[in-house]
Structure formats: structure tokens, C-alpha cells
Amino acid sequence: MSIAAKFEIEYLQYLDKDGKEVRKDLPAFAKDLDQMVELYKLMVSTRVFDAKSVALQRTGKLGTYASCLGHEAAHVGIGSAMKREDSLAVSYREYGAQLYRGVQPREVYMYWGGDERGNDFAKAPKHDFAWCVPIGTQCLHAAGSALAFKIRNEKRVAVCTIGDGGSSKGDFYGAINVAGAQKLPLVAVIVNNQWAISVPRKIQSGAETLAQKAIAAGLPTIQVDGNDIIAVRKAMEDALDRARNGEGASVIEAVTYRLGDHTTADDARRYRGEDEVKEAWTKDPVPRLRKWLEAKGAWDETKEKAWLAECDDWMDKEVDAYLQTKTQPVEAMFDYLYAELPADLVAQRQQAIDLDRKSHG
Amino acid sequence: MSIAAKFEIEYLQYLDKDGKEVRKDLPAFAKDLDQMVELYKLMVSTRVFDAKSVALQRTGKLGTYASCLGHEAAHVGIGSAMKREDSLAVSYREYGAQLYRGVQPREVYMYWGGDERGNDFAKAPKHDFAWCVPIGTQCLHAAGSALAFKIRNEKRVAVCTIGDGGSSKGDFYGAINVAGAQKLPLVAVIVNNQWAISVPRKIQSGAETLAQKAIAAGLPTIQVDGNDIIAVRKAMEDALDRARNGEGASVIEAVTYRLGDHTTADDARRYRGEDEVKEAWTKDPVPRLRKWLEAKGAWDETKEKAWLAECDDWMDKEVDAYLQTKTQPVEAMFDYLYAELPADLVAQRQQAIDLDRKSHG
Amino acid sequence: MAQITLIEAVTQALAYEMAHDDSVVVLGEDVGVNGGVFRATQGLQEKFGELRVLDTPLDETTIAGLTVGLAVQGMKPVAEAQFEGFIYPMMEQIACHAARLRHRTRGRMTVPAVWRAPWGGGIRAPEHHSEANEHLFTNIPGLRVVLPSSPARAYGLLLAAIRDPDPVMFFEPKRIYRQYKEEVPDDGEALPLDVCFVLRDGTDVTLVTWGAQVKEALEAADALAEEGISAEVIDVATLTPLDFDTIAESVTKTGRCVIVHEAPRTAGFGAEIAARLMEECFYDLLAPVQRVTGYDTHIPLFRLEMKYLPSVERIVDAAKRTLAVS
Amino acid sequence: MAQITLIEAVTQALAYEMAHDDSVVVLGEDVGVNGGVFRATQGLQEKFGELRVLDTPLDETTIAGLTVGLAVQGMKPVAEAQFEGFIYPMMEQIACHAARLRHRTRGRMTVPAVWRAPWGGGIRAPEHHSEANEHLFTNIPGLRVVLPSSPARAYGLLLAAIRDPDPVMFFEPKRIYRQYKEEVPDDGEALPLDVCFVLRDGTDVTLVTWGAQVKEALEAADALAEEGISAEVIDVATLTPLDFDTIAESVTKTGRCVIVHEAPRTAGFGAEIAARLMEECFYDLLAPVQRVTGYDTHIPLFRLEMKYLPSVERIVDAAKRTLAVS
């Protein structure tokens, strides 16, 4: 038998679910405990932020919200490996990555609270994309960004994240395919949390790993324990380095679990068993890293409490800022449609303003 | 290093470019020389048909036409492995497969001659799809057909063909992905003829084979010499068997070469070198099979001449039938839109008829 | 007989037809165990199995193409787009194949399929969950576009859509999914796919609308009645092919017309009705036809969305404008 | 100064802008070595390299998404859909992102991109190569839809489209790609994107059209002139945002209007213009506005296609109908 091609996909994990090292060759960044503490702190604050969001929704102060519970290692791992000049294109729940890059909780609240201004990031890089609801489309934005960087000969990388469900969409395939064909500086991370709303991973694809989708595009790929931030970040660093060095694109599958409902509009008990969720909690990325840090003497209960208190303060401030944001004037509907409002729309804008005044006074 | 998954893709070839057997384990059908002669004859008649089409176009009797020159082994291999109850969904140039299944040359002429009636196959299976111009979309028609067969528990297989270019389209990915997830009786054949109009294979994808795209969907796959009809048909038979037995879908990459222009509207000399084309002619599937048959004593120059004469007769009859077909009446525009013409369109239909009468006399 | 909501009427129609016709299948994202994100397919997978109520991979192109393939092979697929705002990747299959295969093959291949999608704004949903894009389909020959606005019409029109031998886009106004209940006998009776519904008789002005805005139109008619103005209200419901006669008859009588829809104004389907009225009822018009629509901008996120949607006030104002000029 | 065709004017505009602005890039299928299947990008790859004139993989969704990504990162991409009939897979990116990113991000991200596509019928092309689907885009807020009908307008409007800070759909009437030549100075002068072109003054009736049908409209005006009827001819060219004022001014003067387009009638962009005329010029209209359009069916394969497209005869008839009634 003659062989046309052969492939092998690596699985990467440094910390097991109890925070024990399963291999000795820790990457350089993981040896810097101060930095690891910073990553841990962001994972914790992401979780505090997330709980606050859900609470806001439950009390009617937010619309539908998509929680990131359980994804903290994957998301922070992605965000923290990137440089500021790189560009990030997310779906909707990758707050851990975004907070690292400077998106403010108040902005997240505004977006899910029905106010477009949440997308006008004040501190995060202006070249990071807005939340992207149409599944998969962000992958092509990242590919286009990568192409722009390549055309301009800039040493920058475009990163996109996509769900297990989203990796079924033609856009994902299109993005990795053109990235392979044109050697674009792209890193596509499949955050496989096992569910796409109610649809389990096995209904999305007959492939044994999602990482292997990269083979279709001729790209290097790896599957990592997405609840092990060391593994996620190491895979990211390798992929980013390759991309930055002109070696082209990569795919990473980060295997994790969506511990919460899909969004606050969803009730996961309708479609998945409690056992599965219970089992998934044993792999929770946050205590895992905490145990590892504690074993190294870099973290303890006092620090945890202090940090949690700081996070609470932070979120309170963010919530205040959010709640104090006045609704946009009605003409905001028109004012960001075109660089300049076309003459044909002037009357409509005025009509909206007049009607609003009339209704209010 | 821990390994998440491993893959190996076979390359299949029985006859080298000179018609010499490169492996001893000929499949059963290839031992039946009468049958092999039939396949050869269809390859030849396909080529005669194709030349006739191009000639018709050159003399203004056909619109744009997409030639199949060089694809005869791939196309006849596909068509001849299928059963009548299976369903075929092609792009536009797979005449070898279609003629085998009963599509008549006059129907091909009608379609490319600007007459929808070419799609109303008189003798081919009614469940075979019409020509499909929007690239890739036919793959999903086949997947949907396969799903229908599965739901109804019928032992039928849906086959689609797609080009190297077309395999970049999300539709192809969507089709193999859902076929993998749902174990559908689908066989997707990538007819890799190295070019998508002017775009070479390497610009379509960074993957070393197109067969490996199947890995993204978790499907069995194989790369075959698409100019070796024994290899094509063997791979088809294996894949069809698996599908018919409930073992799900497969992908086949048939490596061939587009010896002609993309269509009669194209001039390939604009974008590809003569050397490449010359080299490709040395792998021509037709003489290759002829040499093999001649070596076995199953074919000779006399038979060749006789068959060519028969083909010419056949095509002359088909061309006559085509040229004698009267243009449809103007109201045909309306008469196949809905099962019943909606009341709101009755006046438009009448207007078109009246106007036509007025203009003609 | 139980009282049911519009969404329950959708479920009832699906269940009825699936029970009576083996070739009917449902496919889409989350339509199975979860019963759809709005519960339109609730309980169907349990009753009819995983293949007839199929959770697909997350790719609208795939859903649309499977639907065409199924239909061509003799099934009657009912595909769901989870929200109408996610329907774009389905368009190639719908426009190039579903709407054309009968035409392309001179009747050899047909596509008796339905595409359902929750449609429209007003439920404080996230971005892309509030679109009203019926006009993307009203200019595709070979399609039908249907938009029910009551439980009974949802039931009867969905049955008709599934039974129709040609492809039908079936948009469900999610804002009124659970607005009220009414008795809808589960008798399998379909409604015609090419007849507008005159919901209220009137003599002074005709309000023409569809979808969730039927609610506002009826309320506007009430408000106008209080001022002594008699408004006729027409629910177009089956946009294409259009039953223009019913509209023309009404406007010929009243001489005045206000068209209400929540999609943006420019090139919305209201333009077509206005153009037809001009062409065919010009001499009966006592005032120019008015359009009350969404503005020519994207429906804003929910803090502002109610200011975008046509209000009772805007409809009443427009009706009065048509009355002011004669 | 050389005389050039419409397609050559497209090439000239692309070459001009690429030479003067490094951020302009061209991408699509076969746009590179082959110079596009109609030669619109002929010679550009040689001049500007493989990255700035990029042959993409065969996936329209990919092309559209790359275009958005490029534009957001500060490039000015000009994407090509090989034929307008293959544009559907681009729609999600165009409608959900290109047209919305400025709106979504309150101006932080913008999409200064152009989508070009050969448009319309009449060249005896295969199926799906003759579509006129401008109406798919005219109801998307945040977009511009442009359709030039002469070499000079193609040059000036394409330059304007590329320079415009917002996304522009640029449809090229392929039937008149090589219909005639005219002098088009390569001076980099853009034309405004929101002004209709009055091609011929007249007093009795206004013919409003765009794209290849401008040819038939002008011929109809000639034919009418022979019968003593003076027709004004307006090339809308920039469909959205619409310059309604120019149309209104003309129709106010003539009192009569015939709208001509080759897309199907129902819900075509002609409906919008007719509706606007009703709303804003009702009392100046001496006769109902007429539409002469493609029929509400798919454009047939080429043996019948000329019977589908609006003819001079149909336009003349319609114009006379508007004159018969007063």
C-alpha cells in the first residue's frame, strides 16, 4: 500500500485536574510564579465578574447574558499570550481574554444591557473586534486581519476563537483554508466546551478531535487541556511565534466544559445530565491552578480572600458606572450608520427625534 | 508526548501512465475484460461527445460549454460504480458519469444551448440532480439525499462530485461534516484536475492532499490516480459498499488534469505553461486503458475504428435531435415556477405572450 | 378544546402533519431534545425520533442544503433558522435551488420544503436576534413568503406551507409568540396561501400590515374609532405571491391606505404594495399611501428598539394624514 | 486620450487608485494572472503584486469575510464576486458586518470596502450568470448600492466607491461592458455617490432606470421623440442612499414616470421609487407611475432571455400609457 500522507496530533497537558504536574518540561513563563499568580488572579476576577453579570441579569438589569463559567483557563490563556498589537476576534463569551486586553466589565454590561457603546472599547486595542454574534464569521475577520498584517509586512498576529459548534460553520473552514493557502499569521482556537446550546459535541462532527480539522487546511494543530492554563498558553505562544516568524497559521483545540447554561435564556437541565456536569466540575480550571500555586507557596487563603474582596470592589464600581450610563438619544440610531448621514435620511432622523420629544413631554 | 490522534492516507493506482499494472491485486471487476471494454468504450464516446460539443460551440450552435477532456477515467469510474437507485449530484462537466447513467448528449447540448429542457432527463434516473452551477452546493444536495435514504431506511447511496476549487467552498465542508456526524450514505469525490479556472491547486489550499479534508469530518478517505479508471472505480466500489452497509460516508480524491480550457469562454494559455499541459497529456486516461486492453488482447485498432465510427453516428443523431428542438414558447418562463401559476402572475404571463405575438407578426 | 399561543400553534401544526405524513421531517439547531430555543419543536423528537427531528451541526448553509436534498428526494422538510437574523447563509440554497429547481428541470425536480424562522424585534434580545428581513425573499420568484400573526393563522398557514408543493418561507413574529391564546382546533385544516385576511372592516382608511405589527394596527384602529374614524385592517400574512385583489378592493372602498411594517422602509415590501396601489388604484386614491415602518437603520440594541418599531401613535398619525387631505 | 469601454474604465479606476493609495487591494477568484473572467483586473497583479491582487480560494464567504477583516484593519479592499449570481454566500458578511460594524461599535470600526460584481443578463451566458439582484442590497441600511452605465460613470463612481469610508456594492452591467467607447480621462476625478444623472432632458414623461437598461431607455426616448413625445431620462446609478430629489424634480415637471429595471418586478427597487413618488409627488402625477421590468420569474436560459428583459418596445408602450390618461 502506498501512502499519500500521514498525520499525528499531539495532546498537551501540564497540570492534571488536581493541579499536579504531569510532565516536567514546564514552559519558561510557568516558571515565573509572579506571572502565574497574575494569571490566576485574572481567572478569579473573570469568575467574579461573570457571577456579577448573571446576578445583574437575574435582577432585570441586563438582557440575555452568555456566561464564561469554566472557560477561565482557556480564555485567559489565549489573551495573556498575545501582544497588544495582535488582534483578537472573539464570539461572545471570551471575557477572560478580553479583560486581559483591557475590555472593561462596564463595556460588557453595556453590550448585553442593550447599548451599542459597549463595543466602543475605551482601553482595549482599537483593532480588537467587537462581540460577534453570527457564529463563525469572526474567523474570517481574523483571517482578513492576518492578510492585512501580511500585506503591510507587520509582525502581528490575528487570533480568533470559535466554539465546538462554531467549528462546523463554513466560515471556520474558509478561514483556516485561506490561512493555510496564503500562510497567514493566524491562530484559530477552538474552545471546545462540549456543547453548542443543547447540541452535544458528537452531533457536531464525527471527527475524534476537533484539532484534526486543521489537517483539512494543511495547518499545524494541537489539542490541549483547556482547563490547564499552562497548556493553553504554551500552545498559544508556540502558534503565535510561528505566525509572527512568517511560518503561517495554526489551530489549537482547547478542551474544556461549559459549566453554566448556554446563556441566561437557556436551561441546560433540559438536555444534559447532572452527572456529566458534576464530573466536569472536578476539572474546574480555577482550583486546579490555585492548588498548584499553593503547592509552590505562591498563593494562600489570605491572598485569595484579599483578592476576592478587591474583585468585588472592582465589579461594584463597574456595575455603578454601567447603571449610571444614560440611554443614548434616539438619533444615535442614525448617527453611526455612515461616516456622514446621507441627505435622504435627514428627515427620518428628525422624525424620530420629534416623535421622541412628543412621546416624552 | 501524548498523541491525540493519528491518520494515514492511502494512494491507489493500478495502471501507470503507460497502462502497465503497478500492483497485482486487480479488483474483481477488472478481471472481467468484457466489462472493462465497455468502460473503455464509454470513455471514448465521452471524448467524442466532448469534441462534438466544443465544435458546436465554435460554430455558434451552443453557448459556453465546459469540456471534460482528460476526466474520462474519473467520470466513467464514478458513474459505472453506482447503482441506478443511487443518486448522483454533479457540477457541470461530469458527462462521463452522466452518459453512463442515461443522460443523453442532446440533453447536454440543450442545457448549454440555453434551453432548460436539457435538465429534464428522459432516460437517466429522475432522482439524479440537474447540472449545478453554484459551486459546491450540490454536495449538500447529496448529503440531504443521503439523509432521506437513511430516514427511509433505503439501501441507496448519494454521490457528489466536486472540483479541487469547489472543495474550498464551505458547502463541501458542511456536507462531509454532517455526513460524518450522522453516518450518512454519502460518497464525495473530489475531482482534482489541478485548476479552478485560472487558479492553481496550491492557491486553493495548503494541504498536501485534498483527500485529507475528510479527516476534518472524521471520514475514511483515499487518494487515487484519477486517470486510472481501475483505481477510481475500486475506490468508488469500496466507498459505496461501506455506505450501503450503514458504515457511513467517504471521501475520494481523484487526481487528474483538465486538459482543455476551463470552458469555451476561457483561454488557459493566459495562465498556465505549455510544459505542464504537455506533461499531463502523457498521463491521458484513454490511451492508458487502451494499451492495457490491447496488451490483454481485448482491444485493437479495428475495434477502435469501428467504435469511433459508431460514436460519430451516435453524436450526429444527437446533434440533429438537438438542432431540431424548437425554442420553448415564451410562457414557459412562467409555467414551471410553481406547481400552479399564482393568480397574481396570470396577467404577466399573458402580457409576455401578447408582446411576443405582437413582435412576431 | 385548549386555548393555545402562536408558538404552541406552530408546534401543534408540526405535530399534526408529522403524525399524518411520514415524509415530514424537522431539522435545525437545537430542535431536538431542547425543542428549539423558543420551544416550537417541543416534544417532537420524543414522538418522532432523532432522524425525523434532527439536530444538525451548526451551519445554516448545511441546514439549507440538506433541506433541498431531502425535498428533492421526496421528503417534506421543515427547516428552522434559529433566528431570522441568521438566515443569510441559507440564501444561496434558497434562491439558487429551492426556488429554481422546478423551473430549472421543467418540473422534474421539486422542493416541497418549508423554512421557519422566528422573526422581528421587541423582545429585548441580543444583537442579530431582532431582524425583520422578509424583503430578502419577497423578490425571489418561485418562493412563497408567509408571516402569520395569530395562533389560528399560524396553525392553518403552517399546515398549508408544509403541504404546498413549492418552497415556503415561514416567518414567525416572536414578539407575539405568547401574546395571547385562542382556541385552535387541531383538525388539520389548512388556510389558503394566497389570501389576505381582513381582520376588521372599515370605511375611511385601510391599514395594511403583517406580522407582529398587526397588534399595533388593530390598536390604532381602536384609537381611530374613538375619534370617529373607521379603519379597515388587513393582515397580508401571505406576502408572495401577493393577494393584491383583497387590498385593492379595500383601498378602492376607503380611498386611503397606510402600510405598516417593522422592516426598514427603503425597499421593504411596503414599497411593492404602495407601487401596486399606484398602478392599479390610482384613480380611487383620495390621498397618497403612507408607509409607517422601521427606520432606514439597523434595529438598535434593546434600550432603543421600541423607538425604532412602528408605534400605535405613528400609525394613527399617518392615518390621520391620509384623512387630512381631501 | 484613448477611448475606453466600461470594463476598461473599471480597470483604469482600479489601477489609478491602487497606484495612489497603498491600502487599496483587490481580491477574488481569478483576479490575478487571469485578470478576471471579464478582464476587469487585467494587468493589475503584474503591477501591484500577488498580495495586493489576490487570487482567493473558491469560497465567496471567505472572500467577503477577508474583505471585512482587511477593511477593519485599515485596508481598502475591492472584492470581486465573479458573477452577481454567486453573491449569496457573501451576504452574511455584508449585511451583518460590513453594513453594521460602524453602527455596532459607535464608529470605532469601519468597513471602507467595495464589492464589485458583473451584473445582469443579455450575454447568452450559462445559468446563474445573468442575475440582476440589486434589490437584495437596497434594503440594507449602512450600505451603498451603485450601478454605473457608461465608461465615464464607471470610472468616476468606482473611484468614489473605493474612497468612500463605508461599504459599497458596485454592480457592473456586463451586457454593456464593451458596448461602446468614450473618452475617460485618467485624472482620478471621482463622481458623487448620491446624485442621479439626468442623461436627457424632456418635458412629457420621465424614464427612470439604471444599469444596462439605460441603453433601452435612451432608445425609447429616441423612439418617443419621433412621435413628438419628449422624454427625460434619469440614470439612478446610485440607488442607495437614493437621490430622490432629482427624480422628484423631474416627475414634478413631467407629471409622468416610467421606471425601468431588469430585475423581477415584485419588490424590485422600482417599487421603492414608485412608492416615494406616490408619497412625495402625488399631486403632481398626471398618471400612475408605470414599471417596466423583468417578469416575476427567473431569467430564463438564453434562448428566451431577450423576451424576459425589458425592451424598447415595452418602455415606449408604458410611456404612451402614461400619456394616454390625462
Ligand SMILES: Cc1ncc(C[n+]2csc(CCOP(=O)(O)OP(=O)(O)O)c2C)c(N)n1
Ligand atoms: C450563524 C448563527 N447561527 C445560530 C446562532 C445561535 N447560536 C448562538 S450560540 C449557539 C451555539 C454556539 O455553540 P459553540 O460554537 O459551541 O459556542 P459556545 O456557545 O459553546 O461557546 C447558537 C446556535 C448564531 N448566533 N449564529
Ligand SMILES: Cc1ncc(C[n+]2csc(CCOP(=O)(O)OP(=O)(O)O)c2C)c(N)n1
Ligand atoms: C459559487 C460560485 N462561485 C464562482 C463560480 C464561477 N466558477 C465556475 S467554475 C469555477 C472554477 C471551478 O473549479 P473546480 O472546482 O476546480 O472545478 P473544475 O472547473 O476544475 O472542474 C468558478 C470559479 C461558480 N460557478 N459558483
Ligand SMILES: [Mg+2]
Ligand atoms: Mg460550545
Ligand SMILES: [Mg+2]
Ligand atoms: Mg478543478
